[in-house]
Amino acid sequence: MRHTLPIAPQFYVTAPQSCPYLDGRRERKLFTALQGDQAETLNNALSKQGFRRSQNVLYRPSCTDCAACLSARIKVSEFEPSRGQRRVTRRNVTIERTARSAWATEEQYALFRRYLDARHADGGMADMDVFEFAAMIEETPVKTRVVEYRDSTDDALIAVCLTDILDDGLSLVYSFFDPDRMKDSLGTYVILDHVALAREVGLPFVYLGYWVPGSAKMGYKALFSGLEVYVDGGWQPLGDPEDYSNQTHPLSIDPIAQQVAQINLPDLRGED
Incomplete structure (x- = not known):
């Protein structure tokens, strides 16, 4: 038996570059x-420390x-x-959920384009073509599902969420929905359904990405009870959102070398 050295x-x-959340x-x-055989181990460990996945990058x-x-x-x-x-x-109540393998479809892309054109026409993803969309969905080295939501009255695809399955929860990588159904609050519904799904499978957390105090775009996340945020190396209950105004002060930032040194890496040694 040969033991390999950790990488x-x-x-x-x-x-x-310009911040998309705070002017x-x-x-x-x-x-x-x-990447590699230990991708899932690394994704699980760093997700618990505030990292997010985008294709093959944390x-x-x-x-x-x-x-x-x-x-x-x-x-x-x-x-x-x-x-x-x-x-x-x-x-x-008429929406039905289906969890599928991480495979992109033309129907998903059509909904994605309508969503971007209506909600984020000037955003960083506005020019994403069908091949880039497929890469976003399919280039994943970890356990990922595409969760589709359809209206059972006409089988129309109305929302999609790219979801990673972590060892302690569900991570909503990216979601989009029918912009013509704004009154139905589909973005909120997708989160609520993922909480229900996590309960069904016995996972303790639903990861929502980043909450940004002072950003109207991200304010909705503070409306969910049981919310925790990762601050100073640990998770804590959100509490009063107004308490986080000092997070925008330059003296609150650790040097980059110190930030990296504080990351708790998993044991990535393998055997063969």
Whole structure:
């Protein structure tokens, strides 16, 4: 039996660019490649430390003068829907969920294009073509599903969520929905359904990506009870959203070398 030596992930930093969430700020990301036999182990470990997956990359915000982007997750055992969220569930009683393999379809792309054109026409994904869309869906080295939502009255595809299955939860990588059904609050419905799905399979968390205090785009995440955010190396209950205003102060930022040194890496040694 031969033991292989561990290969430590290499971390890199992107060049600063305009922040999509807070005006006048610059965005920078810390990232590492997600590949090989230990990809799932690394994804599980770093997701618990505020990282997110995008295709074959794990990343976390690492801005030079701002720490506003906080990884957020719902603790399923502590989630109780609000009155408004219960209304969303009742309003969408005809929706049926199907979890499929991570394979892109033309029907999904057509809905994706309608969603982008209506909601994010000037965003970073606005020019994504069908091949790039397929890569977003299919290039995954971990356990991933495409969760489709259809209206049972006409079998129309009305929402899609690309979802990673972690060892402790479901991670919503990216979701999109029919922009003509704004009154149905489909984005909220997808999150509520993932909480229900996590309960069904016994997973304790639903990872929502980043919550950004001060950003209207991300404010909806603070409306979910049982929400936790990753701050100073650990998860804590959200509490009062107003308490996080200091996250945008430049003195709250650790040097990049210190950030990397504080990452808790899993044992990636293999045997063959």
